[in-house]
Amino acid sequence: MTNMAFQTTPTIDPVTLTVVEKGLQQVCTEMDLVHEKTSFSPVISEAYDRSNGIYGTADGRMISQGETGLPIFLGVMQECVNSVIKERAADLEPGDIIIVNDPYRGGTHLMDVKMVMPFYYKGKLWCYLANAGHWPDTGGMVPGGFSTTATEIHQEGLRIPPVKIMKRGEIVQDVVDMILANIRVSEERIGDILAQIAALRAGEKALTALIDRYGLEVVNGCVAEIEGRAEQMMRAHIADIPDGVYSASAFIDSDGVVNEPLEIALDVTVAGSDITFDFSRSSKPCRGPLNSVWATTQSSVFIGMKHIFPNVPMNAGCFKPLNVLRPKGTFLFAEYPRPVAGCSAEVSQRIMEAVFLALAKAIPGKLFAAPAGTSGNISLGGFDPETGEHYIMYYFSGGGYGGWWDGDGVSNGCSTIGISKSQPVEILEQRYPLLVERYALREGSSGKGRFRGGMGVDYRMRLLRGEGTASFLMEHGRFGPPGILGGGDGAPNRIRVNIDGREFEPEHISKGENFHLRTGDYIDVGTPGGGGYGVPDERSPESRDHDLKMGYDG
Structure with missing residues (x-):
């Protein structure tokens, strides 16, 4: 055959x-x-x-x-x-x-x-x-x-x-x-x-x-x-970018094991209708599960360019002008047996952020400030005494998108790696022994700017019965999504766990595992807002009045 x-x-x-x-x-x-x-x-x-x-x-x-x-x-x-x-x-x-x-x-x-x-x-x-x-x-x-x-x-x-x-x-x-x-x-x-x-x-x-x-x-x-x-369409877009080398960095809060940030250092070289992405200056492989395998690293660049030029059809042709160098020796080229649990949901979005920030220096009129850039992963597993069954809940949440050249960022938007949506509260409460006590826009989380970033979300999940084990793998807890062209950063991620009436934040800010919840314990999460676009003083009076009226400034 x-x-x-x-x-x-x-x-x-x-x-x-x-x-x-x-x-x-x-x-x-x-x-x-x-x-x-x-x-x-x-x-x-x-x-x-x-x-x-x-x-x-x-x-x-x-x-x-x-x-x-x-x-x-x-x-x-x-x-x-x-x-x-x-x-x-x-x-x-x-x-x-x-x-x-x-x-x-x-x-x-x-x-x-x-x-x-x-x-x-x-x-x-x-x-x-x-x-x-x-x-x-x-x-x-x-x-x-x-x-x-x-x-x-x-x-x-x-x-x-x-x-x-x-x-x-x-x-x-x-x-x-x-x-x-x-x-x-x-x-x-x-x-x-x-x-x-x-x-x-x-x-x-x-x-x-x-x-x-x-x-x-x-x-x-x-x-x-x-x-x-x-391929022709993508090359035409790249050809409109001024030739040169554009550099930017994005940061991972920590790898979950060593409580220090990791750097994604990117150099983008534009030459005619070809563009090269070099991550070789990034941090070395890490001990924890924030390493990224090659397929995810490369795909993250592809998605980033698709965000910038959304009219290019999705097929192998649009990838041909994009030359992503294999960043061997860094945490963006994980090899066996490096752990990688956070690569596709979290590291990928930091890679995209580096792409956005680098090219914003070349074509600011076609770029936007950084989005929330985290999937907000929560897992909760346990035994429900009412049903007599074991369960595992996996949940991800939205965040703010960055302000752009003609408007404010979207609030409670999906992660930049997908078009997925948060599971309905009603479905969660039907399937699992929990109650979502609060689910609202996170006021004051957007980065200020001529066009402000969108807002993240603020929610609380309380365990109604039995016991459960919760784990979090999120990002942008140490650093908020950066603004561009003078715009302010969005609010960083925030996690608070309340066990037996004692409230605390995870040691690694946006990451932690094996939190043993009992009936009545709860988790509070505030997801990041998007970065602001442009100098805040240039925001129109009408927009300021609207923000004040709607309570968006927190």
């Missing part, structure tokens, strides 16, 4: 090109919807922490991704599929599906579990369909997997190499049993496993129908043309 090559077809008219492009995207979006609607975990079904896409057979390059998939997987899944191709392509057959979560094989953290399925059209391999979903637990030292004190990957959970979870259309039960035996609340995970499989099968059906309708030659030509146009 031979691989299909994508070659330009000169006779493709613009209407057909657009219809096929949207059709490929719709295939991915249908997979997203099946994945979402059939998953058991609220973090997938309600918060959309998942992605589905179509990838090339030669190197796993991205052909298309669903509109509602997490952007962090833009580059990550390319690397993941490429790893599967290198290790398993020789023995794949129709009906096979690979499962993998190994961070060092094109991954992120262990909780992002990927599945890869070869797609055959009329007996010939045409592409790979792949997805990723965040499982609430994959084992490890703490419920939820977000250990902040892990010093090696084996403490973080179950590490799965590329193995077949389906063979010739049948589930490999031994593999499923092994996985479920090594994670908490395993009876829930089988639902997430079947949801990912169902999404891939839905994609197989929809993609077959698309190719049947337009023909293989036309679809191949469209794929090549779409990729080529995306």
Whole structure:
């Protein structure tokens, strides 16, 4: 069975090109919807922490991704599929599906579990369909997997190499049993496993129908043309940036083990329509779980550039002009057995922040101040005496976006690595023994400026019954999101834990684990506001009056 090559077809008219492009995207979006609607975990079904896409057979390059998939997987899944191709392509057959979560094989953290399925059209391999979903637990030292004190990957959970979870259309039960035996609340995970499989099968059906309708030659030509146009668009944007070297730094609060900040030092070189990102001056590999694997580091740059130039289509073509140097010897190029639990949810957003700050020096009229830049990860695991069942809750929250050249930042926006949303309070209270006593905008958290940053959120979760173990892995607690062009910084993250009537902050400010809560104990979180854009004295009187009237200044 031979691989299909994508070659330009000169006779493709613009209407057909657009219809096929949207059709490929719709295939991915249908997979997203099946994945979402059939998953058991609220973090997938309600918060959309998942992605589905179509990838090339030669190197796993991205052909298309669903509109509602997490952007962090833009580059990550390319690397993941490429790893599967290198290790398993020789023995794949129709009906096979690979499962993998190994961070060092094109991954992120262990909780992002990927599945890869070869797609055959009329007996010939045409592409790979792949997805990723965040499982609430994959084992490890703490419920939820977000250990902040892990010093090696084996403490973080179950590490799965590329193995077949389906063979010739049948589930490999031994593999499923092994996985479920090594994670908490395993009876829930089988639902997430079947949801990912169902999404891939839905994609197989929809993609077959698309190719049947337009023909293989036309679809191949469209794929090549779409990729080529995306590259041209990205190059045109880069060419508008003045040539030069632009540098900036962003900082990690700590690695969770050593209570000192880590520096992400970036040098961006623009030369014509090419741009190079060099992180070699960044901090050395760290002891704790804030190391970042290569796939996540590279993908973070891709997402950052997509934020700056949002009109460029999402496929491998838009990545071609972006040269990200491998930062070996730094904490942004984690190698076995370095722990990486915080790489995709937290370090990725600091990398993006460095990209924003560096390019703001070159094109300030097209950039924005730093966003909240943290997913605000909270895990709570325990036993509910009312239901008689164990549970694991994983929750992430919104924050403020940075002010920009024509307006204030968005308040309570999703993290910059995704389009995911916070799970509804009602769902949390229905599924877990807790009460969300407060959920509001965090007044006074926005960075001041001609255009102020958006506000973070302020919420309290109280344990209603039984006992639970809470862990936090967040960021921007030591440093607030920086403003640009004279704008002020947004408020830093704030965590307060109240146990037996005693309130305290975690030693590492934004990180901590194994907080044992009993009935009545609670957690207070205030997420960061966005940085301000421009000098605060230039803010219009009308905007000042509105802020005062709405109570936005706290």
